[in-house]
Amino acid sequence: MTDLPLILTVFVACAVEAVEALTIVLAVGLTRQWRSTFQGMAAALVVLAVIVAVLGPTITLLPLTALRLVVGALLAIFGLQWLRKAILRASGYKALHDEASAYLREVAAAKAAPVSSRRGVTDWYAFTLSFKGVLLEGLEVVFIVITFGANQHNIGAAVIGAAAAVVVVTVTGIMVRAPLSRVPENALKFAVGIMLTSFGTFWGAEGAGVSWPGNDAALLVLVPVVTVVSLGYTAWLRRSAREASGSGGPVTAMPPAPATESEEVTGR
Amino acid sequence: MMRALKSFGAFWYDFVIGDDWQVAAIVVVALAVTALLTHVAGVNAWWLLPLCAFAALAWSLYCATARKS
Numbered sequence: 001m002t003d004l005p006l007i008l009t010v011f012v013a014c015a016v017e018a019v020e021a022l023t024i025v026l027a028v029g030l031t032r033q034w035r036s037t038f039q040g041m042a043a044a045l046v047v048l049a050v051i052v053a054v055l056g057p058t059i060t061l062l063p064l065t066a067l068r069l070v071v072g073a074l075l076a077i078f079g080l081q082w083l084r085k086a087i088l089r090a091s092g093y094k095a096l097h098d099e100a101s102a103y104l105r106e107v108a109a110a111k112a113a114p115v116s117s118r119r120g121v122t123d124w125y126a127f128t129l130s131f132k133g134v135l136l137e138g139l140e141v142v143f144i145v146i147t148f149g150a151n152q153h154n155i156g157a158a159v160i161g162a163a164a165a166v167v168v169v170t171v172t173g174i175m176v177r178a179p180l181s182r183v184p185e186n187a188l189k190f191a192v193g194i195m196l197t198s199f200g201t202f203w204g205a206e207g208a209g210v211s212w213p214g215n216d217a218a219l220l221v222l223v224p225v226v227t228v229v230s231l232g233y234t235a236w237l238r239r240s241a242r243e244a245s246g247s248g249g250p251v252t253a254m255p256p257a258p259a260t261e262s263e264e265v266t267g268r
Numbered sequence: 269m270m271r272a273l274k275s276f277g278a279f280w281y282d283f284v285i286g287d288d289w290q291v292a293a294i295v296v297v298a299l300a301v302t303a304l305l306t307h308v309a310g311v312n313a314w315w316l317l318p319l320c321a322f323a324a325l326a327w328s329l330y331c332a333t334a335r336k337s
Binding site: 069072073074076077078080081083084085087088093139140197201204205207208209210211212213218222225226229230233237240241 | 283284285286287288291292295296299300302303306307312313314316317318321322324325326328329332333
């Protein structure tokens, strides 16, 4: 397999997470102060880089079969959770993630919090919020970088995809100085979910001992099949939502709502 | 100390398992059965994991939407 699918998958996954991290950083930076916000962001990026630098080479030392089994299982579980959420959002059963309303919530919280300096940081609230936002959104990217990179024995290519996404999102954010609410986040999450599920299923089954018909070329069939099945599920749920709303069931277009506890933790 | 451990565990549970533990359980069981079929019965069961993944997704979506209907 060439490096392009690896770089593209990591790029898209990282872009989604970077957009969400940017919302938090912008809200804190514009409302509080940039110096402490940048310090928090830089500290989180250092922690994420250390995790990749330590775990990346370590995980590649594992036997390939064991690596593929464990990483494949984790990626498949991860991918199915992304797909589940994206399908529920696309079919109207779950509110779409709205960066504009998330930004307003962060701004309101940042305005209400008192200013206190600690450990050489002028605004501890701005530092910790920025640190936590970037770290939590970045952990998922680190997971994808390490698992995809290790399986392909090319962590460098995965890091290039992730770094490119961070640069693109950061430069765009600096230019518009506002949350990137026009980014089609759900469509991107849908695409990432398809890629994670496909690669996870492929590697997991290989790790369990199967030989795929056509070897790596099986992925060229698996990805479209996962896409078609996911789109089919979305159409099925949309139809049942329409039928249910006709008989007093759930509304088809949910208004944006605050993130759930799980979303706050994982960023998914 | 216990609270910190609990939060740490809850974080990783949410991070890896997410909203529906049944999806994770189905994937793990499917992988175990695939390994058994391949290594013990000599069946090249490449089709089993994709089928189980699609079934897990359908079941999870059904459960999530049935609660809201």
